[in-house]
Amino acid sequence: xxxxxxxxxxxxxxxxxxxxxxxxxxxxxxxxxxxxxxxxxxxxxxxxxxxxxxxxxxxxxxxxxxxxxxxxxxxxxxxxxxxxxxxxxxxxxxxxxxxxxxxxxxxxxxxxxxxxxxxxxxxxxxxxxxxxxxxxxxxxxxxxxxxxxxxxxxxxxxxxxxxxxxxxxxxxxxxxxxxxxxxxxxxxxxxxxxxxxxx
Numbered sequence: 001x002x003x004x005x006x007x008x009x010x011x012x013x014x015x016x017x018x019x020x021x022x023x024x025x026x027x028x029x030x031x032x033x034x035x036x037x038x039x040x041x042x043x044x045x046x047x048x049x050x051x052x053x054x055x056x057x058x059x060x061x062x063x064x065x066x067x068x069x070x071x072x073x074x075x076x077x078x079x080x081x082x083x084x085x086x087x088x089x090x091x092x093x094x095x096x097x098x099x100x101x102x103x104x105x106x107x108x109x110x111x112x113x114x115x116x117x118x119x120x121x122x123x124x125x126x127x128x129x130x131x132x133x134x135x136x137x138x139x140x141x142x143x144x145x146x147x148x149x150x151x152x153x154x155x156x157x158x159x160x161x162x163x164x165x166x167x168x169x170x171x172x173x174x175x176x177x178x179x180x181x182x183x184x185x186x187x188x189x190x191x192x193x194x195x196x197x198x199x
Contacts, residue, residue: 062107062124064089079103081138111153139167
């Protein structure tokens with residue numbers, strides 16, 4: 001038995017399809033949308049449609065952009081000889097927040113995941129290889145997540161890049177700033193010790 005009118009049920013179902021949104025959250029969001037004035041609801045719907053229509057992939061780095069080159073690829077102040085490879089466009093935002101990296105990016109839009117049927121052809125690996133083959137790249141930084149899939153993706157790409165003679169590096173891992181050693185897991189401590197630096 002349906003508790004809500006069919007259009008409301010459909011709205012709840014659509015919100016529930018979003019990542020991290022469960023049934024109760026989907027209901028809250030649907031009721032919130034119903035409480036909006038008609039103009040605000042229309043503006044919300046228009047924003048979704050406009051983003052879906054106008055946001056595309058940068059032809060160079062595959063980051064999200066609004067047609068043409070993304071602002072990072074278009075900037076003459078960025079170091080063209082270094083590429084930071086990330087799994088997702090959100091990772092670009094995270095690295096940019098640090099204000100430590102001045103190179104260019106390459107967004108894979110996923111990681112290798114045999115369990116989820118994601119293979120090399122499903123990622124933007126070929127365009128990365130084309131960029132490196134074109135010359136001028138001195139270093140490729142693998143900045144995928146330090147989980148099994150991220151590590152497998154980094155290793156796979158590093159093997160593909162070997163013939164080009166570019167330096168391939170991996171982000172350092174270790175103890176998070178502000179945490180305590182007693183709470184660190186074995187793998188994190190192992191990485192922290194292996195990647196230690198001279199003071």
